[in-house]
Amino acid sequence: MDANRDTFETRLSKNARETEALLDTLLSPSPLSDEIARPDTLRSAMHYAVLNGGKRLRPFLVTESAALLGGDAQAALRIGAALECVHCYSLVHDDLPAMDDDDLRRGKPTVHIKFDEATAILAGDSLLTYAFDIIAAPETALPDTSKAALVLALARAAGLGGMAGGQALDLAAEKQAPDEAGIIRLQAMKTGALIRFACEAGAIIAGSPPEDRRRLRAFGEKIGLAFQLADDILDLTSDAATMGKATGKDAARGKGTLVALHGMDWAETELRQHVRNAEDLLAPYGARASTLTAAAHFIADRKS
Numbered sequence: 001m002d003a004n005r006d007t008f009e010t011r012l013s014k015n016a017r018e019t020e021a022l023l024d025t026l027l028s029p030s031p032l033s034d035e036i037a038r039p040d041t042l043r044s045a046m047h048y049a050v051l052n053g054g055k056r057l058r059p060f061l062v063t064e065s066a067a068l069l070g071g072d073a074q075a076a077l078r079i080g081a082a083l084e085c086v087h088c089y090s091l092v093h094d095d096l097p098a099m100d101d102d103d104l105r106r107g108k109p110t111v112h113i114k115f116d117e118a119t120a121i122l123a124g125d126s127l128l129t130y131a132f133d134i135i136a137a138p139e140t141a142l143p144d145t146s147k148a149a150l151v152l153a154l155a156r157a158a159g160l161g162g163m164a165g166g167q168a169l170d171l172a173a174e175k176q177a178p179d180e181a182g183i184i185r186l187q188a189m190k191t192g193a194l195i196r197f198a199c200e201a202g203a204i205i206a207g208s209p210p211e212d213r214r215r216l217r218a219f220g221e222k223i224g225l226a227f228q229l230a231d232d233i234l235d236l237t238s239d240a241a242t243m244g245k246a247t248g249k250d251a252a253r254g255k256g257t258l259v260a261l262h263g264m265d266w267a268e269t270e271l272r273q274h275v276r277n278a279e280d281l282l283a284p285y286g287a288r289a290s291t292l293t294a295a296a297h298f299i300a301d302r303k304s
Contacts, residue, residue, distance in 0.1 A: 008294035015063055015080070016056035022081045023050050026134065045115045045123035046130075050088045053106040057299070058083050058198045061223075064292050065202020065216050068285060075142050076205050079150060082134040083201070086158050087194055089127035092120050094167065128158070142205065149204050157197040166190025177256035184258070191231070192224030199223070199292075219281045219292070226274040227299050232257040233267055234304070275300050 027047045031038050059080025066076035095102040095110040096117060103113050112120035134140065135150050142150075156162055166189025169178070178186060199220030203213035236259060259267040278296040282289035 008291050008298060011064070011291055012055065012057070012060050012295075012298075015060045015077075016054075018077055019056045019059045019081055019084060020051060022077060023084065026081060026130070027051075032133075041115065041119060042122055042126060045111055045119045046127055048114060049092050049111050049123055049127065050084060052108050056080075056084060057295075058087055058194060061195065061198035061220070061292075061295065062201045062205075064295065065199045066205040067202070068288055068292060069203055069206035069208045069212055069216075071202055071206030071208075072141060075140055076202065078134055078137075078140045079201050079205060080198075082131040083154065083194065083198055085127040085131040085134065086154065086163075089124040089131075090158075090163055090167070090194075092124040092127070096120060099167070099171070143207075146204055146207060150201060153197055153200060153204065157193040162189055162193035163191075166193065173256060179256075180258070180261060183256050183261070187228040187258075188221070188224065191228045192221060195224035195227060196220035215281055215284070219278050219296075222274050222278040222281065223296050223299050226271055226278070226296065229258060229267055229271045229274065230300055230302060232259045233264065233271070234302075236264075271300050 024047070027043060027050065029038055029040065029043060059077070062080035062083060063073065063076040065071075066079075067073065091105060092111045094100050095105055096112055102110055104110065108114075110120075111123055115123075131154065132151055135147055135154070140147065158164065166186055169182070169186040170190055173182075173186065196217055197220070200213055200217040203216045206212075235257075258270070262270075275296045279293055282293055
């Protein structure tokens with residue numbers, strides 16, 4: 001696994017640099033065709049929101065899933081950038097006083113602190129909209145049928161029945177803690193849906209058969225579970241300096257987590273089982289899937 005880990009970290013860093021360079025270009029001051037103008041404060045807030053650090057794990061999963069199945073690398077990079085716009089929009093809105101009320105994100109002031117609340121709301125709105133622009137744009141060299149499939153899959157992952165719905169359940173959990181099934185549903189929606197999309201998108205980009213799409217989607221579901229479980233463990237064991245954001249807030253607000261419900265030993269065991277299940281799903285691809293396998297371990301082992 002050490003060699004795979006080295007390859008994984010090299011590829012993750014390279015993809016992060018490429019994704020950030022593309023996002024910087026996409027959020028340049030110059031209006032696109034059919035755009036009237038790009039108000040500087042709003043554009044600056046969007047730029048700040050997406051280029052203030054982060055591992056770029058979700059775009060990486062898009063590009064690696066596409067590479068596994070022979071998909072176009074540049075198209076995958078653009079889909080990854082679109083996904084990162086959705087992810088960062090969710091963070092901007094999640095940090096707002098009406099939501100989780102956080103002042104720190106990735107070790108820096110959150111967008112509503114750096115700018116103001118109204119600008120943060122508009123920046124989130126604009127990033128969400130821009131994601132679908134990026135997918136549909138002529139520069140994304142994919143068949144229209146593939147673009148439509150990506151738009152539909154991302155909309156389902158991000159909206160009422162996915163991430164946004166999961167955020168609503170998370171807010172409700174502050175008033176009444178959900179049972180175990182409710183916690184799993186909430187986490188699958190709020191955190192897991194975009195990770196699932198990231199992996200499934202690779203099969204859509206590659207135009208792969210339905211079985212590949214189902215397998216990559218299931219892989220995304222498993223590592224999404226692992227990601228949230230690792231996040232809940234870190235929320236209890238890490239600190240703000242390491243995480244770049246406040247920790248211990250779920251416990252302080254009385255939100256239920258699987259770690260709180262079953263204990264740390266159970267959580268560690270369950271986390272490893274999710275990784276094994278994810279590995280099993282990639283077994284038919286053999287060594288070609290080594291980087292994605294390493295990604296599953298990275299998600300479980302991360303410290304921030």
